[in-house]
Amino acid sequence: MKKRLVTLTALAVAAMMAFTGCGGGNSSSDQAAEGGAEGSSAGAVQLTLGTGGTTGTYYAVGGTMSTVLNNAMENVSLKVVSTGASKANILDIDEKISDIAIVQNDVMYYAFNGTDLFEADGSFDTFSAVAGIYDETCQIIAGPGITSIADLKGETVNVGDAGSGVEFNATQILAAYGIDINKDINKVNGSFGDAADSIKDGKIDAAFITAGAPTTAVVDLAISKDINLLTIDDEHAEALMKEYPFYTKTIIPGGTYSCVADDVQTLSVRATIIAGNDLTEDTVYELTKALFENKDALANSNAKFAELDANAAVQGISVPFHPGAEKYFKEIGAIS
Incomplete structure (x- = not known):
C-alpha cells in the first residue's frame, strides 16, 4: 500500500x-x-x-x-x-x-x-x-471565428485547472493535431465557470471542458454568445483511441447548446x-x-x-x- x-x-x-x-x-x-x-x-x-x-x-x-x-x-x-x-x-x-x-x-x-x-x-x-x-465528454468550446482544432494554434485557450484531468485531455488532443500545449497556444488554467466567463468577455478564444453534456456553464454561455463546438474527426479520434484506450467516440447532438444546430463528434472518458x-x-x-x-x-x-x-x-x-x-x-x- x-x-x-x-x-x-x-x-x-x-x-x-x-x-x-x-x-x-x-x-x-x-x-x-x-x-x-x-x-x-x-x-x-x-x-x-x-x-x-x-x-x-x-x-x-x-x-x-x-x-x-x-x-x-x-x-x-x-x-x-x-x-x-x-x-x-x-x-x-x-x-x-x-x-x-x-x-x-x-x-x-x-x-x-x-x-x-x-x-x-x-x-x-x-x-x-x-x-x-x-460519459464525461471532451467539449472544445470556441468563439465564432474558430472552426477547427487546428485553428487553436497561437490562440489563448483555457485548458482546465493546472494538473487536472482536463489539462491532460487537452494536452493529448492538441498533440494529435500537432499542437504543443506549452509552446503553440497561450495556455490559461481555470475552472469551467472561469472559462465560460472569459469566452463571453473576449478574454480567451477557446476552452477545453471535460464534463457531461450539456454542461451548465456552457448552456449559460450559449444563451448570451455564439460559440462553436469543435469536432474531433475520425482520423484523429482513431489515433487518440489507439494511443489512449480510455477514450471512446461520442456525438454531442445538435441542439444540446442553443447556438450549435448540428451534431458534433468528439471523444469522451467515462465516469x-x-x-x-x-x-x-x-x-x-x-x-x-x-x-x-x-x-x-x-x-x-x-x-x-x-x-x-x-x-x-x-x-x-x-x-x-x-x-x-x-x-x-x-x-x-x-x-x-
Missing part, C-alpha cells in the same frame, strides 16, 4: 471512521458488525463509496446509488462519503478509507500505469474496474465505478448485478443513469475488471 502525507485533520477523520466502522475495513467480522444501511439487511456488508465534492455530480450519483440499491441488495449496503474526486478516490481505496469509488477512466488508467497525474506517485494495483456508468481488490467476488457481483437490474429506478432519480448500459459499461476500460464484475458481464454476454 502506498502512503501519502495527511493533515492532522485527515488523521482525525480516519481515526473516527475506524472507530465508527465507516472506513474501508473489509474483514468479514468488521463488515458483519457494521450492519446495513436503511432498506438493507441487518447483516449486510457495508461498503464506503467515495464520490466527490458535495455540490458535484459524483456525490449526487453516489447518493442515488445508495438510495436505490440499498433497497435492492440483500447482502450489501452503500455508505456515501464526499471526497476530492478521482485521484483522491484512487488513493483512498489504496489506503482502505473507501471500498468502492467513482473515478474518470482516464485517471484510473494513469494510476494503474503510474503516468501523467500519477507520475510522481507511481503505479497502483490495489483497485479494479466495476463498470463505466456515463467509472472501481472497487478495492480485497472485496470478495460475491460482494462485487451483487453490486454490479443490482446496478444494471435497477437502471430504471436509478434513472428516475438521476438522469445520468439514463446512459447506463451493460455493453457500453465495458468500453474504454483499460484496467482489469474485478472478478465479481467480470462474472456478471460474462453472464449477460457483454464480455467473452
